[in-house]
Amino acid sequence: MAETHVLFVEDDDVIREATTLALERDGFKVTAVPEGLAGLQAFRAEQPDIALLDVMVPGLDGVSLCRRIRDESTVPVIMLSARADAIDVVLGLEAGADDYVTKPFDGAVLTARIRAVLRRFGQATAAAAEQKEEGGVLSFGDVELDPDAMEVRRGGEPVALTPTEMRLLLEFSAAPGTVLSRDRLLERVWDYGWGGDTRVVDVHVQRLRAKIGQDRIETVRGFGYKLKA
Template sequence: MHDAPAQHTHDVLLVEDDEVIRAATELGLTDHGFRVTAAADGLDGLRHFRERTPDIAVLDVMMPGLDGVSLARRIREESGVPVLLMSARCDPVDVVLGLEAGADDYVTKPFDVGVLVARLRALLRRAAPLTDRVTAREPLTVPGPPAAAPALRFGDLTFEAASLEVRRDGTPVSLTTVELKLLREFAASPGTVLTRDLLLERVWDYVWSGDTRVVDVSVQRLRAKIGRERIETVRGFGYKLRP
């Protein structure tokens, strides 16, 4: 009697030029139920991405030809697929460049496969339709008739909680899933300081204390779209939305 084959729930594009790391990572992801397409360089990775769009992409930063940051930028221009960067360097500049290029998260080498898998699953949960998850939490509306669902207004910023539409001075603002979730958390508690660890847990689904630079960079990107004065930094604690 043969064992039933493992179910592969998500397709992962893995782009890593180091053969040993690539093979070990591919094996670890496969053991955790992922179906992996591996590439040895950025150009080959881009080709695989275009031929068969994966559910998530895992990219090494330092690669010959097309590096991971450039590949992340190319992917983001074509798709909203979650992107996680891997790097042996943990310089804040490298992290910021990767996140600003459109990556959603990063891990530093060497890393534990279990941690990588947890982060991938968190990104995949985040990438699910945001409206599906909004209903599972308390509504972001002020008290009143359920059918009314008034928009939330903060100065020149309007947030439609039901439709997840954001406008600034009446002009639609395009936000990524991460930015929408950040704004949703801030809008739920205007004037309340939200710590970086709390935002990691609620927006990134990290229940452990992770590297909070991903929060800082994402808040910076959100500020650039809704107004830098709208989200205030509370030094030593976190951020709050100005009512």
């Protein structure tokens, strides 16, 4: 089995070297660079399986780099930040990141989060296969979801979703009209059996709404979200 290739963009030499060694011990192949422009070049040249981006790096900051990556690819992205400030977290997620980890972090925790993000595509594929058995293309207003082809169309035009957004839509489409709590979505989509930051859910729902229609996913105050049948 090929090694999972991680692009790691971090300007702190000690953190970069220590984290690279820890990830390599856990079986990952790592390309580590100290600044954002080099990170963009490495992303294009190396085509990694996942990107770890520190928010505060020189040349091109992590949030801007995430946007550039997302313009070109749906590869999973995890943001790293020394601050758990809400602005940092939301900016990273709105830029297209799938998750975030606050520094200082434990190497085992980072590895677990990387593997959880990478599992999402497999989970989306499995969920799609399950829905396919239940019957063909799913339609919600002008939105069509083809679980077999893993494709989404709105008004007949293709919609590009990241693996996390696809997994979220599949979770909603499995139970249209049913209210899904943030905790359930964290567990099912982000693999957070222990709970997690619900801002991750809120921002991803906002991103999904922007792509499939603002009125397609309804907020049920105090409970969660539901897909309008």
